[in-house]
Structure formats: C-alpha cells, structure tokens
Amino acid sequence: MSTPPFDPNRPQDRPPQYPVVPGQQPQQPGQYGGPPSPYPGQPGYPNQPAYPNQPGGYGPAQQGYNPYGGGGGYGYNYSLPGQLASWGSRVLASIVDSIVPIIVIVVGVITALAISGDSDELSNAGGAAMVIGYLASIVFQIWNRVVRQGRTGQSLGKKVVGLKVVAPETGALIGFGRNFGREVCAFIFNQFCFLNVLWPLWDDKHQTWHDKVASDIVIKL
Template sequence: MSTPGSGPYGGQYPPGRPAQFPPQGYNPYGQGNPGGGYGYGYAPPGRLADWPSRVGASLLDSLIMAIPAIAGVLAALVIDGNKEELGAGGGIAMIGGFVVAFGIWVWNRIVQQGRTGQSFGKKVAGLRIVDAHTGQLIGMGKNLGREVCAQIFNQLCVLNVLWPLWDDKQQTWHDKVVSDIVIKS
C-alpha cells in the first residue's frame, strides 16, 4: 500500500497534480470527464476507417485473387473445348489458377497485412490494421487468426461484414476476436 506522496511518479499522481486518490475529476468510464482526469475512456490510435472504405479495400483484394482463378477456368475451357467432362489438361489449368489465387491470398492477406498492417486493397484505400489497445501492428500470427475467423464468420453470417455500421469501434466480429481496429493511415 502506498502512502500519499509516493507512487510511480515520485510523489505526484499524475505528473503535475497533487497526490490524491481518486484524482480530481476521475471518471472510470472516461466520458464527460470535467476535470480532465485519467479515466479508462477509449481513444483509438488513429481515425477509424469508415465502412465504405473497408468494403472497397476488400473488393480490391478479392479482385486480385479472382484474376488467376478466372484465367485458370478460361484456360480449362480453351484446352478442353466443348467436352462434357474436364480433361487432364483443363483440370491442371483450373487447379493451377486456384493455387495461384490461394498463394496471392496468403501473400497479400497474411504476410503483407501482418507485416505492414496493409493488404494491397488497404494500401490503395489508405487503411491500416492495428492493435486496438496499443496502436501497434498486430503481426502475422494474430493476422492469420483474424483472417481465418473472417473466413469462418463471413461464411456463417453476413452480419459480420455489416457489423461496423453500428459498432462504436467500427469492428467486425473477427476484429473483436483478435482485438484490432482498422484506421485511416
């Protein structure tokens, strides 16, 4: 137990204020704090990204993945023509297109987004993913969890993508699971 005048700031809590507890104007909820105290209010580490920007970034990311997948399907149609069943050459072309699309997803959404906070779409839209509490990048591990949760939630319920429209931190469910936010960079 500390005595008045002792504490982490050498006798002052916080710096420049007399030692008292709770501090004058203290509001644990951080809202409407008249004394400018040191409550637990939430202040994002940047301006939160709006929903249309997030959707646009996601569409760009989907488009760059769709290109090789569509190219694989078109190559399969060219190779096999009007056959009823897909032949070996067409099958290889189609599988190749989907493998390349998956590789692009891994590189763009897991590696790049984990390292920089931005996928290609987020970079174009001027968005960045950061930890909701520290404002730091979330890294590849948390980002992988975020993307896996996003795939699961998006397949189960369309509300996941709509959730930022009414959420106070403009988070989707997968943002909430890993405790991240998307901000304007």
C-alpha cells in the same frame, strides 16, 4: 599546547566569504555549513522554492491536469494515426482484395477451356490448368491477407484505400500470429453469418466480429 583565543582580525578565524552576483541577494552558506548551491531552486537550500514553475523546470502540477489521461479520442490513451475506418471504405478495400484472385481464377478457366477445346469435358491438361488457377488464387489470398497484412497492417486493398489494422491498446501492428487468427475467424464468420460484415455499421469502434476476437481496429490513414 593551549588553543589561541578567537581573534576576528586573524584570516584563519574569519568566516568564509562568497562572491556577490550583481542584482542578486548575497548568498548564504548551504545546509550543514556547506557552500551555497550552484543550482538554485533545489530542496534543502534556504529561501529557495522547491522546483519553481519555470520553463524547463519541474513546476507544480496544474489543477485538473492528468499526466496519465488519454487524449486520442475513442477512449484510447494515445493519439491514433488516423480515424476509425468507415464501413464503406472497408467494403471497398475487400473488393480490391478480391479482384486479383478472381482474375487468376478466370485465367485458369480460360486456359483450361483453350487446352481442352470442349467445355463439356476437360482434358487432363485443361483440368490441371483450372486447378492451378484455383490454387494460385488461394496462395495469393494467404500471402495478401495473412503474410503481408500481418507484417505491414495492410493488404493490397487496404493499401489502395488507405486503411491499416492496428492494436487498440498501442496503435502498433498486431503481428503475424494475431492477424492469422483474425483472418481465420473472418473466413468462418463470413461463411456462416453475413451479419459479421454489417456489424461495423452500428459498432462504436467500427469492428467486425473477427476484429473483436483478434482485438484490433481498422483505421483510415
């Protein structure tokens, strides 16, 4: 059976027609003879730029723009939720944290003297009251500086003053374990060298030695 010759007047021999949208150029068949692209601007279609710089599209990168550059200041790759805490605000937060333990110890001492009735020699009950006061003070400091601060980034003193301990890499909380190591180092450094407390005065990140060991920063919210 022979193939009939091409006849442009026959409907089956005519090329496919595509609708013309008013105000636009007639569309041409797509790549490999396919229909025109329903998504103009995609690569592979004639007379269309790849990813035109339009709102919502993927425009060419602007000169000088670094999508991976940091914009948070202080050399961090994110925006800090606050400024680095000043030395004075950190001292104030430490004073507030010390008030409750001191009150607990004073209450224990007063109770011990009231039970014993003699300041020169404490009774067994008076001695027990004083020991309980000291233990309660230690328990409070562990809860406040280790547990609470590890979970929320704020001791009670930092909460009152508006400070927070965060990781410099992400701005997130440093976690319980890292905060525990931080407080152990703070206790050791403060016992042997008072310079640890003064270090934020000239440090570029306002860090103490225990901040540097734990790799954290303290910010003002």
